[in-house]
Amino acid sequence: MKFSGKEDPNMANIREIANLAGVSVSTVSRVLNNHPYVREEKRQVVHQAMEKLDYHRNLTAFHLSKGTTNLLGVVLPSIEIPYFSNIVEGIAEEGLKHDMQLVLIQTNYHVDKELEALELLRGNLIDGLIFTSRAASLKIVKEYTSHGPIILCEDSDQTELPSVSIPHEKAFQDGLDYLLARGHTDIAYTLGRRHGTNSHKRIKAYQATMDKINQPVREEWIFDKCLSIEDGARVMESWCQMIERPTAFLVTNDQVAAGMVLTAREKGIRIPEDLSILSFDNQQIAKALHISTIDIPIKQMGKKAVQFIQKTEKKSKVSLPFQLIGRATVSNMFSA
Amino acid sequence: MKFSGKEDPNMANIREIANLAGVSVSTVSRVLNNHPYVREEKRQVVHQAMEKLDYHRNLTAFHLSKGTTNLLGVVLPSIEIPYFSNIVEGIAEEGLKHDMQLVLIQTNYHVDKELEALELLRGNLIDGLIFTSRAASLKIVKEYTSHGPIILCEDSDQTELPSVSIPHEKAFQDGLDYLLARGHTDIAYTLGRRHGTNSHKRIKAYQATMDKINQPVREEWIFDKCLSIEDGARVMESWCQMIERPTAFLVTNDQVAAGMVLTAREKGIRIPEDLSILSFDNQQIAKALHISTIDIPIKQMGKKAVQFIQKTEKKSKVSLPFQLIGRATVSNMFSA
DNA sequence: GTAATGTATGAAACGCGTTTCAGGTCAAGA
DNA sequence: TCTTGACCTGAAACGCGTTTCATACATTAC
Numbered sequence: 001m002k003f004s005g006k007e008d009p010n011m012a013n014i015r016e017i018a019n020l021a022g023v024s025v026s027t028v029s030r031v032l033n034n035h036p037y038v039r040e041e042k043r044q045v046v047h048q049a050m051e052k053l054d055y056h057r058n059l060t061a062f063h064l065s066k067g068t069t070n071l072l073g074v075v076l077p078s079i080e081i082p083y084f085s086n087i088v089e090g091i092a093e094e095g096l097k098h099d100m101q102l103v104l105i106q107t108n109y110h111v112d113k114e115l116e117a118l119e120l121l122r123g124n125l126i127d128g129l130i131f132t133s134r135a136a137s138l139k140i141v142k143e144y145t146s147h148g149p150i151i152l153c154e155d156s157d158q159t160e161l162p163s164v165s166i167p168h169e170k171a172f173q174d175g176l177d178y179l180l181a182r183g184h185t186d187i188a189y190t191l192g193r194r195h196g197t198n199s200h201k202r203i204k205a206y207q208a209t210m211d212k213i214n215q216p217v218r219e220e221w222i223f224d225k226c227l228s229i230e231d232g233a234r235v236m237e238s239w240c241q242m243i244e245r246p247t248a249f250l251v252t253n254d255q256v257a258a259g260m261v262l263t264a265r266e267k268g269i270r271i272p273e274d275l276s277i278l279s280f281d282n283q284q285i286a287k288a289l290h291i292s293t294i295d296i297p298i299k300q301m302g303k304k305a306v307q308f309i310q311k312t313e314k315k316s317k318v319s320l321p322f323q324l325i326g327r328a329t330v331s332n333m334f335s336a
Numbered sequence: 337m338k339f340s341g342k343e344d345p346n347m348a349n350i351r352e353i354a355n356l357a358g359v360s361v362s363t364v365s366r367v368l369n370n371h372p373y374v375r376e377e378k379r380q381v382v383h384q385a386m387e388k389l390d391y392h393r394n395l396t397a398f399h400l401s402k403g404t405t406n407l408l409g410v411v412l413p414s415i416e417i418p419y420f421s422n423i424v425e426g427i428a429e430e431g432l433k434h435d436m437q438l439v440l441i442q443t444n445y446h447v448d449k450e451l452e453a454l455e456l457l458r459g460n461l462i463d464g465l466i467f468t469s470r471a472a473s474l475k476i477v478k479e480y481t482s483h484g485p486i487i488l489c490e491d492s493d494q495t496e497l498p499s500v501s502i503p504h505e506k507a508f509q510d511g512l513d514y515l516l517a518r519g520h521t522d523i524a525y526t527l528g529r530r531h532g533t534n535s536h537k538r539i540k541a542y543q544a545t546m547d548k549i550n551q552p553v554r555e556e557w558i559f560d561k562c563l564s565i566e567d568g569a570r571v572m573e574s575w576c577q578m579i580e581r582p583t584a585f586l587v588t589n590d591q592v593a594a595g596m597v598l599t600a601r602e603k604g605i606r607i608p609e610d611l612s613i614l615s616f617d618n619q620q621i622a623k624a625l626h627i628s629t630i631d632i633p634i635k636q637m638g639k640k641a642v643q644f645i646q647k648t649e650k651k652s653k654v655s656l657p658f659q660l661i662g663r664a665t666v667s668n669m670f671s672a
Numbered sequence: 673g674t675a676a677t678g679t680a681t682g683a684a685a686c687g688c689g690t691t692t693c694a695g696g697t698c699a700a701g702a
Numbered sequence: 703t704c705t706t707g708a709c710c711t712g713a714a715a716c717g718c719g720t721t722t723c724a725t726a727c728a729t730t731a732c
Contacts, residue, residue, distance in 0.1 A: 011460075013718055024682040029720060038682055059459035060405060061718035064396045064687055071439070080425050085415045092415065092442045093458075099454070103407070104438045106428045120437070123395035124347075229620040262624045284565040289599045349688055360712040365690060373710055397688035400717055677730070686721075696711075702704080 012053035021049035073126040090302020114189020128309040154197040164304040169199040181332025188221035188246035248276035254286040272331035290328035348389035357385035409462040426638020464645040490533040500640040503539040519669025523558035524582035568595020584612035592623040608667035626664035
């Protein structure tokens with residue numbers, strides 16, 4: 001049988017080596033894998049044969065034999081969102097230590113792409129799967145656990161699936177408290193994607209806090225689908241149009257915050273005097289713009305996820321620490 | 337033979353299905369692949385058997401049989417650099433159309449990681465390989481072409497390897513001309529990595545231009561390893577320290593430019609009055625900061641690369657168009 | 673001197689789909 | 703009636719490494 005696409009004429013296989021070297025395939029395999037119990041003499045002959053035929057083992061066959069591929073699936077909505085590429089960076093770094101290659105599955109939040117990823121796991125193409133974000137139901141995901149380790153990067157208590165994340169509810173809560181402590185009660189917020197688990201946590205924390213201070217939850221103060229600088233600009237435009245304006249924003253990530261800050265500057269809106277902004281992530285851009293933000297060890301999350309796959313981490317859930325970095329985009333209304 | 341790591345007890349194979357259905361494996365395979373010439377009755381029986389045993393084809397075995405994996409290797413230095421993640425985005429988008437999965441090989445510019453990627457190609461684990469950046473020598477890379485398509489994302493005339501890029505020399509040249517036309521002759525520039533092919537093109541264009549206007553090439557006006565916002569901040573600090581200062585910068589990418597612009601603002605340096613900045617890429621951040629930049633269709637590059645792999649594109653080299661976007665970071669010294 | 677180990681090697685089975693080849697049946701066309 | 707071709711099916715080979723099992727010789731150990 002020959003394959004059509006690429007021509008790869010002189011790909012010797014282990015049997016040809018065995019013939020040329022005058023030994024059995026088992027011996028060649030032993031040499032290949034540095035097994036003991038091969039006389040030095042034969043080892044030499046085999047090596048010569050391999051050299052002569054420019055032999056290189058077929059990895060697919062190798063994987064089939066082993067029942068393992070050293071391939072790790074990573075599902076993510078889009079690689080262009082720093083949050084996700086940071087996680088991938090962490091996964092790559094840690095995966096490197098275990099000789100794992102990464103298979104990227106970009107979903108754009110489409111459930112069917114996630115299902116494809118799960119099928120890769122079931123089909124034994126990948127040894128494990130990390131969801132940096134999830135749209136498929138937990139019930140469905142759980143059905144695949146028998147085919148390999150699946151790790152979630154979300155703050156979920158709904159499932160016994162292993163997961164690694166920061167305590168989003170707590171972090172959001174801390175963010176709210178920080179604003180509250182500085183006199184802000186009219187607080188708006190932005191979300192990356194309304195129906196994600198992490199967003200859900202944020203919404204919950206928000207509602208609890210608004211209840212506590214007897215403020216109504218205003219739908220028009222909640223902005224969905226905010227992920228990029230441009231989204232931030234859009235939010236800022238909206239803010240200008242508002243009759244009743246919030247005095248503070250809790251923002252998806254630093255990109256959105258940057259868009260808001262920059263747009264505000266152009267419009268002569270003073271940050272933080274006219275509007276306070278607190279975001280998440282603590283990326284370089286936040287430092288450059290002096291944006292107050294909640295630092296999240298994103299890369300660390302990716303690393304931990306791999307440790308789960310490798311069973312290095314024993315716990316089923318890991319929660320990473322966050323830290324609020326006060327800079328210059330949140331005002332203190334009491335000292336004003 | 338059973339594998340150790342994960343337990344996958346009830347993974348039926350095609351032979352078990354054949355037994356249960358009372359047909360041969362060939363028939364099962366035909367059903368699996370929707371071949372004609374299977375009586376409807378048998379097709380049903382096979383489907384029932386598959387359902388009963390929860391059968392799913394083993395992808396590794398499938399790949400081995402086919403001699404093809406539908407896996408596409410992508411080597412890149414780091415996924416955190418927007419330039420590269422943008423290319424990957426394009427590759428992912430176009431690869432999706434051809435049902436290809438992406439295997440990411442992060443190199444951090446280490447040659448040995450690139451060699452590993454090439455070995456994946458030789459080992460038939462991946463069907464093709466895209467170098468979004470390259471550190472290994474062309475000679476070495478070329479040795480692997482018999483094992484599958486290899487595409488370079490660089491502007492090289494040194495090789496017959498297929499490549500897709502923008503004409504870096506021309507683009508850099510246009511950038512210089514743009515600055516020259518506005519009265520700038522003291523021009524500095526930053527590079528991402530001094531020894532890359534693309535950087536080499538930029539250096540070449542720079543030297544040619546300096547020759548033309550009888551300006552010396554000043555080593556201290558060349559900044560290497562500039563890729564991020566922080567690098568831009570660093571460059572700006574250096575600029576302040578200089579005795580003889582350039583009046584304009586041609587910058588690696590928008591991130592670096594952003595770092596420079598933001599740092600300049602804090603230091604009270606006026607852009608573009610005191611210093612002009614022209615960068616590459618035209619990312620969101622450039623628009624937000626009104627940075628003059630040279631737009632490069634990065635995502636498009638990724639798409640084209642996949643088309644090369646797919647042999648959709650017949651030419652061996654493709655050069656994509658760039659476009660200078662004049663915004664507010666380049667002054668006109670004549671009208672001053 | 674004999675049993676028990678350790679070393680070395682190959683045949684064959686295994687992991688699991690795909691494909692070729694040969695051999696059928698059955699109906700339409702000559 | 704005979705040929706031709708479409709339709710259907712299974713045995714076996716193939717893609718390629720790995721691993722088990724059996725065998726055989728060479729040492730030690732007692």
